[in-house]
Amino acid sequence: MGAGDLLVRIGAIVFLVGAVGTLATVAPLLLGTSRLPTPAYFVSMLMGVGLAVALAGLLRAALAQRQPPQGDAAGQAAAER
16 A cells, blocks of 8 residues: 555545535435434535545655655666766
8 A cells, every 4th residue: 555545545434424424414404304413514524524634645645656765866876876
């Protein structure tokens, strides 16, 4: 598993929990039934948190691919001489 993969997976799971929470809070409004309690609306805010965590994981993975490994840069410089 590469750098940032775990963050992407955790972000996806948190996003899905938030998406289910959003569907659960919007359904009573569309069906005309009684509202859910306020904490249910806080669960739907997890969508944004999950998206932010996943994007942070993608950024970390991209930065890890961009930088050469520590040992290779010194080895290449010595080989060029």
